Amino acid sequence: MAQITLKNIVKEYGDGFKAVNDINLDIADGEFMIFVGPSGCGKSTTLRMVVGLEDITSGELLIDGKTVNDLAPKDRNLAMVFQNYALYPHLTVRENIAFPLRLNRNKLQEQEIHRRVDQAAEMLELTEHLERKPANLSGGQRQRVAMGRAIVREADAFLFDEPLSNLDAKLRGQMRTEISRLQRRLGITTIYVTHDQTEAMTLGDRVAVLKRGVLQQCASPRELYEEPVNLFVAGFIGSPPMNFLPATVQGDHLKLPMATVPIPDSARQALAADKKVVIVGLRPEHIKDAEVATPPAGAVVFDSVVDVTEWLGNEQYAYIPFQSDPSVQSTLEELDRDLDGEGMRTQFVVNLDPRSQVLEGEEARLYFMPENMMVFDPESGRNLTRNEQNAQRIAERSEAARKRALERAKVQEN
Secondary structure (H helix, E strand, O other): OOOEEEEEEEEEOOOOOEEEEEEEEEEOOOOEEEEEOOOOOOHHHHHHHHHOOOOOOEEEEEEOOEEOOOOOHHHOOEEEEOOOOOOOOOOOHHHHHHHHHHOOOOOOOHHHHHHHHHHHHHHOOOHHHOOOOHHHOOHHHHHHHHHHHHHOOOOOEEEEEOOOOOOOHHHHHHHHHHHHHHHHHHOOEEEEEEOOHHHHHHHOOEEEEEEOOEEEEEEOHHHHHHOOOEHHHHHHOOOOOOEEEEEEEEOOEEEOOOOEEEOOHHHHOOOOOOOOEEEEEEOHHHOEEOOOOOOOOOOEEEEEEOOEEEEOOOOEEEEEEOOOOHHHHHHHHHHHHHOOOOOOOOEEEEEEOOOOOOOOOOEEEEEEOHHHOEEEOOOOOEEOOOOHHHHHHHHHHHHHHHHHHHHHHHHHHO
16 A cells, blocks of 8 residues: 655646646545546546656656656556556456566566465456456456456555446446445555546545646545535536526625525625626535425525426436526636536526426426525636535545545455
């Protein structure tokens, strides 16, 4: 296991483009760290600099306190699992898993190689497939072989570069569970790159969200969801994504496209006196059908015509168009581009109870609680309603939970 530290890491190409710009991160011993962000954000480049496949332009990379900028990949004792598995088709599963051990300059005894391979195969439920070739395996089995090859090296850290992107949805779900269980069992420091926020939210102890090579926020999945630092993080984390609505400041109230609501106390002080327009964030699951559940005291109730509904059995979505304020339209369009076109639309999404009888083209009575709103500065993108004390509490609970999980894994292993 190892502690990995990135200090002011920069990757600049010959044309002056900075793929990674001044990233600072401390990855604890045994921590599962996720790098996530849209295409081109620098997450894979950062991973490749950690393992040594990309040169670092400036900054310092430390493993257990030792600077490794100039060390070759083979001397860093890190094991990497690639997106395309990188298996040798002419070798059996056993030979593929054993391959890095046979390259070891300190030649291991054949008995030790067999012991490590058999142990990894048992851990990954590959024992009965050891004599098969990769072509005769399923996608999930091939991915487990690639993981086995990393395990037998007994490296200081695992590095995964979008390992599940070639699998179908069902297999991805199964492999997420396998990777999480394996990481806890081994207690090994892990860096995992993905563009899939489901993987990020379910696997990571902490998640580093990147945008255009710049680290936006590094926190536990719960903190990212409940207390995002800015508009980008709020829009990237959550599925369906957070609704962003233009709001006009009118004294102590905010006028939204569908209702007028009091300004949250948390945003009142941070809101500049001359600020006329802000962006309000409201997650789809925070908007309810008033016909299914009685609105509690203080709820904001409004009527809107539903454009499209999607019933999925266990949940239901309704899409409601609205008119965007021209003064924030450029901000919303830029955010849409940053989120690969998934964040901003001139409609808001409601995650309804599946029992709801809301129909397309008809008016629905909906409600939400004002305390669930987030308010963002349209110029800086800063979350004006972020509660630093709550964020600190979430971080402390998440770290305590991580340590307890590692302790439980050690006890079970013994």
